Amino acid sequence: MTALKSVVRGRVLLPGDPGFDAARRPWNLAVEQPVAAVVEAADAEDVAALVRHARSAGLGIATQPNGHGATGRTEGTILLRTGRLDTVEIDPAARRARVGAGVASGRLQAAAAPYGLTGLPGSSPVVSVTGVALGGGLSWFGRAHGWVADSVTALDVVDAEGRQRYVTAETDPDLFWALRGGGGDFAIVTALEFALHPAPHLYGGRVLWTAEHAPEVLDAYRRITATAPDELTVWLDLLHFPGSAPMVAVDATYLGEEDRARDLLRPLDRLPEPLSDSRRIMPVSELGTITAEPTDPGAGLSRGELLTDLDDVAAKTLLADPIAPLLSAQIRHLGGAFTRPSDSPHGPLTESYALYLFGLPTDPATARAVTARQRAFAENLPVSGRKPLTFLNPGETAADAFAPDALARLRDVKGRHDPYDVFRSNVPVRL
Template sequence: MTLDATVRGQVWLPHTPGFDTARSPWNRAVEQPVDAVVEAADADDVAALIRHARATGLTVTTQPNGHGASGRTEGTILLRTRRLDTIEIDPAAHRARIGAGVPSGRLQAAAAPHGLTGLPGSSPIVSVTGVALGGGLSWFGRAHGWVADSVLAFDIVDATGTPRHVTAASDPDLFWALRGGGGDFAVVTALELALHPAPHLYGGRVLWSGEHTPAVIETFRRIAATAPDELTVWLDLLHFPGADPMVAVDTTYLGSAATARELLAPLDALPTPLSDSRRVMAVDELGSITAEPTDPSAGLSHSELLTDLSDTTVAALLASPIAPLLSVQIRHLGGAFTRPSDSPHGPLTEPFALYLFGLAADPAAVLAKQAALAASLPVSGRKAFTFLNPRETVADAFGPEVVDRLRAIKKQHDPSSLFRSNFPVSV
């Protein structure tokens, strides 16, 4: 039976119009070779595809919209799950059930009228499921931990093509692996997750000319040193083509505007900023803070976890201009990230996350700058799974014992390697 006859959703093959667009990842710098693309109509369609793949010896890789692609897709069927987009909110229980294709912004919009929030990252268009499968660093992670820590259950299709409901009680090992170990074990069709109270939110970006960078960094360190878990601050060194360098502090506070202004008062003692977007906001407006692009583009990223932001670290950070990078972002972690977590990542004890990004116009120069800057800073040697780039593997995110456990779970639940995630555990 052909793919067209197997599923009710749309199928693209190499000879059909639109194939190249359908197979393209979000990051256009990543080449993603596949044998076919299937956009499933629903969870039943997913099951039908998996049974077909099992019967014909095919391999399936799953992406809602292509974020986090690594290019390790040769010889696979690319499964798109963006049409699995249902959202059910139970405001009394503080729970949501969402389809695998639901983007973060849509969940936030559904939760906001109830005074609730999920755990969104900086972009509203990234799928909640994709982030949760990689652990997930959220604006509110200091208050509530990894995104994966809020997942209560998974609806999956396993390697036999059988739909299953997976919880900590029903399948403890598989549940553990799915909460941050990636999508190499099953196709997730829906999530059940805890929502968190968010009756008040204050946030925004303050932007200064680059000449004020040392003073801004010192103030950022002062605020981070005493920040309550409800307060998150990120530092951004920015240098866009054709513009002078700039520096920004991005922030959110789960609480009243008055308390937020008090906590962030040191920012007001700095020189007059170029702009200040801080305000009372709804939880579905978080994407406006960093205003990340909502259209696909080509870029190169590199991430690390920093063990400190000492004077020596700051000196290394500022030793030379960040160009040809567009941005150097430092996210304050701590808080609930340091607490016990039943996930492959476990507690996140490093106090800061570093994210380096550049355009792909001159890849060699961007990669060299990223490598040199990372080598000059105090890094822990592990990375957040969702920040892995195509040149890295799961061994860059987890220690050997965790990788071994993930591989054992993979062998148990998918012995024929029918599934291949963006970052396979066997590589």
């Protein structure tokens, strides 16, 4: 591994080097990530040189801008950090963006906002745009514009032979299809281009109540989502943070004028007085403030599911017991553009809602209790059995995300484009 230092211009860290342990850690500190070396690439040429070296030496490469989605399947690999590939270019006339593999979602939003444009961001501003797109991507604005991957128009990649390539639907339709939602198992993406979307007006925020009002809040949530236009996205959160009483929140964004948004969300105003209400006209660069997710690494246990319905029985089940020891149980409204045709490995989403369950593994007993509570939710709610790739936890595989025919096609693309298994994604398609 010492030869790496003569192969690339970026920083190379080996076991025993100062900073190695910090550099190899994933975002989720509950995941152990053993690697043989860490390479912080200086640019795309560095990535290409690394791939050529790894292939000739029979080594694998696991690529992570900042470690989100890590599953720990990295034994013996070189961990490639792409954080220094951080260029952002906005073409407002064409409504296009080009971003390096290390660019975080919040940075793209800040660059697009002055032009009245937006990417398709999720709840956190610190995840990489490329990582979200490679996993398909559930966005705040997905009901209006579909998967994040649907907006990708081209990718700069380094293939398994160490060649830099520009991939589009015309140059290589199979690889283009696989990279738009199938994960990072097929090539290393160094930059991507995608369509931006108009966002001249955005209204959004969080309304928070004590948990005693959860039945009324859930009822209002169901009424709002039953008739919501595609421009409106509403999430419901059952929350129980350490040291505080249980709470329930509704998070919303609306791509449009404030008056129309308030009218659509009127059922919330008929509920008991909330603890807080942060709804306002906001720039798209401030979306991360709605849920205020942590912006520093930490340990966590998550489980995601897709719900086919949120009927009376499901609503009663959801509120039957406290969520503890979970910190949060989040319901995301889907539908809209998610249901339309999508030339991506996930395809259209027919499920109406997504469920995301999260808890802290503070000790082994608590970790077991968190997992058991997550399992109980999944066993008693109308889940479909499939999940978005970005929702998978370390114990799940690609078969949990993709239909059999899509998974077979992904495996075929992997076999043809990376027969020597140089690329080791968080969720390998061959497992």
